[in-house]
Amino acid sequence: MNECVFCAIASKKIKSRIVYEDDATVSVLDITPKSKGMCLVIPKKHFDFFDEDIQTATKTFKSALIVAQKVKTSLNPLTIFFASLQAQIPHFNIRVYPVYENQIPLIENRPIEVDEKEMNEIANKIRSIDVHSPEETETEEVVEEEPKQEIVEIEKKVAVEKDDRQRDDKKFWFKKSFETA
Numbered sequence: 001m002n003e004c005v006f007c008a009i010a011s012k013k014i015k016s017r018i019v020y021e022d023d024a025t026v027s028v029l030d031i032t033p034k035s036k037g038m039c040l041v042i043p044k045k046h047f048d049f050f051d052e053d054i055q056t057a058t059k060t061f062k063s064a065l066i067v068a069q070k071v072k073t074s075l076n077p078l079t080i081f082f083a084s085l086q087a088q089i090p091h092f093n094i095r096v097y098p099v100y101e102n103q104i105p106l107i108e109n110r111p112i113e114v115d116e117k118e119m120n121e122i123a124n125k126i127r128s129i130d131v132h133s134p135e136e137t138e139t140e141e142v143v144e145e146e147p148k149q150e151i152v153e154i155e156k157k158v159a160v161e162k163d164d165r166q167r168d169d170k171k172f173w174f175k176k177s178f179e180t181a
Ligand SMILES: [Zn+2]
Pocket: 004, 005, 006, 007, 008, 045, 046, 047, 090, 091
């Protein structure tokens, strides 16, 4: 029986462009990316479905968040999709899929053309960004005084209007892309 490809990547029997690694997971640049900087987050332990090892699956999701932050900072995509699809390889994994402006945001697009040199540059860029694990990120507690009721109402109204406008702007390219897909 052939060894699982993802196990071989995780144990470094197959050479890959690693962008992040910790005790439980290894994250690599996808060799047939659907978008620039698409990464695969792979647990080092072999299992197929997330519920076969919830603990390791949780660590894999955590690594996916770290990789997504690295991709976001280094490549500045419009947004990032996360996907865990059961595909040909029966080894649990999470795809971190950056989406750029004017790009059809479908995860099963055809691979994009990137040469080896550019792939190495992208991997270096993502790898070079330092991010903290979600647990290490401290959240500052802000204590605010209670504002008066009428001010709250006005602020709420303004916030909703502003929010609607921003949402409409952002949704436009997204909707358009799907219509043309
Ligand atoms: Zn495997």
